[in-house]
Amino acid sequence: MWQNKIILVILVSLLCALQYRLWFGKRSIPEYLALQAEVEQRQQQNANLTQRNKLLAADINDLKIGLDAIEERARNELGLIKEGETFYRIIPSLDSN
Structure with missing residues (x-):
């Protein structure tokens, strides 16, 4: 009985630790999304610069x-x-009514 409770506590604490790392730790989901947005922004800048270079x-x-x-x-x-x-040189009149 006690062993089941200890295993349950260990598993729940392990799950909490993994969830914390997933959402708040290094290489977390929000950091991944921010990096993905930055990559898209850089790709757009590169496309603009490529067009300018062609011109x-x-x-x-x-x-x-x-x-x-x-x-x-x-x-x-x-x-x-x-x-x-x-x-x-054609200068427009000041009185342009």
Whole structure:
């Protein structure tokens, strides 16, 4: 009779110890879920960076191949104009009713 109670107490305490470790210990379920969310976030960041790298590679390829891309960039980013061209700046009126 006493042996059954002792075995029961040992088994219950062992179960409690394992449950504690499962939920609160090192490598627990909440830690696993947090790491899984971090992995998903990193995968999304990697996908965004891969897309950006592809766009940059295409831009570099355009710059290496054609002068049109260089000219377009110079016009848009630096405001350069060709010789013989006239530059017009259109300023919107303050009274835009």
